[in-house]
Amino acid sequence: MRQTDTDADPLVTIVGGGVHGVHMAVRLFQADLIDPCELCIVDPVGLLDSFRRKCHQCGTVELRSPFVHHVATDPFSLRDFARACGREDELVPSTVGAERPTTSLFFDHADWICDRYDLESSHTEARATDICENRQTVEIKTNEGHISTRWCLLAVGHGGSFTYPEWASELASTGSATHIWDPSFDPNAIDEMSSVGIVGGGITAAQLATKVAQLPGRDVVLFARSPFRVETLEASTDWMHFSGVTEKLHAHPPASRAREELVSEARYDGTIPPYVFRRLQRALEEGRIELEQSEIAVATEAGGTVVVTCQDGSAYCLDELTFATGFGSPYDNELFHHLRNESTLQTGYRGAPVLDDETLRWMRQNRTPSRIAVSGVAAQQVLGPFARNVIGARRAGELIVEFLESELEVEKREVTP
Numbered sequence: 001m002r003q004t005d006t007d008a009d010p011l012v013t014i015v016g017g018g019v020h021g022v023h024m025a026v027r028l029f030q031a032d033l034i035d036p037c038e039l040c041i042v043d044p045v046g047l048l049d050s051f052r053r054k055c056h057q058c059g060t061v062e063l064r065s066p067f068v069h070h071v072a073t074d075p076f077s078l079r080d081f082a083r084a085c086g087r088e089d090e091l092v093p094s095t096v097g098a099e100r101p102t103t104s105l106f107f108d109h110a111d112w113i114c115d116r117y118d119l120e121s122s123h124t125e126a127r128a129t130d131i132c133e134n135r136q137t138v139e140i141k142t143n144e145g146h147i148s149t150r151w152c153l154l155a156v157g158h159g160g161s162f163t164y165p166e167w168a169s170e171l172a173s174t175g176s177a178t179h180i181w182d183p184s185f186d187p188n189a190i191d192e193m194s195s196v197g198i199v200g201g202g203i204t205a206a207q208l209a210t211k212v213a214q215l216p217g218r219d220v221v222l223f224a225r226s227p228f229r230v231e232t233l234e235a236s237t238d239w240m241h242f243s244g245v246t247e248k249l250h251a252h253p254p255a256s257r258a259r260e261e262l263v264s265e266a267r268y269d270g271t272i273p274p275y276v277f278r279r280l281q282r283a284l285e286e287g288r289i290e291l292e293q294s295e296i297a298v299a300t301e302a303g304g305t306v307v308v309t310c311q312d313g314s315a316y317c318l319d320e321l322t323f324a325t326g327f328g329s330p331y332d333n334e335l336f337h338h339l340r341n342e343s344t345l346q347t348g349y350r351g352a353p354v355l356d357d358e359t360l361r362w363m364r365q366n367r368t369p370s371r372i373a374v375s376g377v378a379a380q381q382v383l384g385p386f387a388r389n390v391i392g393a394r395r396a397g398e399l400i401v402e403f404l405e406s407e408l409e410v411e412k413r414e415v416t417p
Contacts, residue, residue: 009148010040012404013140015128015335016155017043018051020375020393022114023071024153027397029117030073033408036121040147042140044127047119048110050157055103057180057187058204058324059211063106064233064273066098067091069390071110073397081109095232095274128156130338131372133345133364138371150411153400154362155375157388159333163325165199167296176301177321180208187211190320195219197308197316199296200324201226202270206280208324213288220288221316223308225295228280231271235385239266242395246384250357255348259381267385269326292316330377330388345370355382359403360396373400 011034014021021041028034041047048071054060067082068075082088082105091099101109114120126144131152133139138152162179164172171177178185190196190212198209201224213220238245252258272280283289294312299321301307306321330336331351340347346354346363353374354363360379361369375396377388386392 008037009137009150011038011149011408012151012153013040013042013138013147013149014153014155015042015131015140016157016376017041017045017047017049017123018155018157018376019048019071019110019390020155020396021153022047022110022119023073023390023393023397024155024375024400025119025122026071026113026117027073027401028404031401031405033401033405036118039122040149041119041123042126042128042142042147043123044125044143046125047114047123048107052107053183054181055107057185057208059187059207060103061207062092062100062102062275063390064203065100065390066094067101068098069394070101070106070113071390071393072113073394077113078106078109081105081112092275097232097237128335131335132342133370133372150371151404151407152372153375154335154372154378155393156333156335156378157376158327158330159335161328161330161332162323163328164323165296165325167298168199168323171299171301171306171321172323174301176306177299177323180204180322180324181327185322190218193217194319195221195305195317197221197223197306197318197321198324199223199322200326201228201272202324202326203272203276204326205324206272206276208322209289210276210279210283213283216288219290221290221292221318223292223296223310225293226270227293228277229268229271230274230277231268232273234268234271234389235266239384239386240391242383246382249381249384253348254357254363255346255352255354255381257349260349260352263380263385330380336378345372352381353378355379357382358399360399361403373403375400 014024067078070078090102090105094100126142128140128142130141137148140147162181192215196212198205209222249259294310297309297311299306299308306318308316340351344364346365348354356369360373362372364370380387383392
């Protein structure tokens with residue numbers, strides 16, 4: 001942990017070591033804006049480990065996005081890496097757009113990029129708990145100590161903000177069921193002869209169901225109350241260009257209900273890409289997965305099992321019940337809750353940060369830009385429905401590094417005699 005009274009304070013601190021945080025660091029180094037000793041990446045686990053764990057938890061075999069979406073800046077870096085390693089067969093053909101990388105290829109390339117820029121030397125294993133902006137610095141409190149930095153880049157996701165059906169509130173509070181994104185969930189730990197229930201009807205639920213059903217001894221029931229919807233990507237490709245269609249967002253006030261609703265309408269949440277749907281169909285046809293399309297009415301814990309009763313009268317006794325029902329609001333995680341209480345920062349509808357559309361800097365109450373910039377899902381009211389995705393990280397990196405370049409140049413002139 002950096003001790004600010006003995007070590008030089010970092011010039012830039014990135015909160016979050018996932019795809020967004022790593023890509024931001026790569027851009028900063030490639031633009032030659034900072035030295036390694038001037039960067040701090042705060043994350044409670046290893047770089048990219050949270051995303052790696054999520055892919056394992058839901059059984060992601062290949063990514064939904066094309067090979068040009070990765071943590072490096074050169075769009076063809078991952079493809080060239082695959083060719084150099086003789087792994088071109090891990091670029092999976094797509095019916096729409098470019099080939100998609102396997103998760104193994106994606107992470108091996110990402111690790112190679114991290115090693116190339118020695119990002120691990122900038123990593124501080126800690127969890128940011130609060131952030132407060134002063135006139136010339138940003139003070140970051142963590143569970144391991146305190147960091148004082150000139151600029152703070154927030155690259156965090158939903159945190160522990162998960163969604164559960166109303167009928168599941170008691171089960172969730174008692175630990176009788178688990179959410180797929182809970183850090184403790186491990187599909188490989190499910191007993192080989194278990195009766196497993198999975199709640200959800202999107203890509204995550206479909207991937208988990210087909211993964212769990214691979215062992216023949218398991219009884220797998222997928223509770224999907226609505227018809228499946230198949231979409232190749234998470235939104236229309238128009239939103240990938242971050243121009244034209246995003247002007248519809250910027251026509252509304254920042255952090256407004258109108259922007260939030262436009263993003264919500266644009267995202268194809270709860271959908272399944274064709275290749276995942278084909279796997280699910282095969283598992284259903286072969287009887288490895290049972291589909292229950294009636295909504296669950298009540299679920300109770302009974303002697304180490306969960307008894308589920310559906311509205312159509314069907315009942316199941318389950319050894320494991322897992323929710324693949326998505327995330328809650330991106331503004332409800334613990335860190336953003338604390339930031340909303342920071343009086344100098346401006347928030348809007350449902351606690352969304354008021355961001356500058358050109359730089360992603362969080363605006364203060366006095367309408368001046370702060371020293372905090374935001375990437376990831378919390379920037380969706382500026383970047384649109386792909387803000388949380390890899391391509392969103394790339395666009396956010398462009399905007400943030402561009403403004404930092406001019407700001408750091410000004411600061412250097414101010415301190416140069």
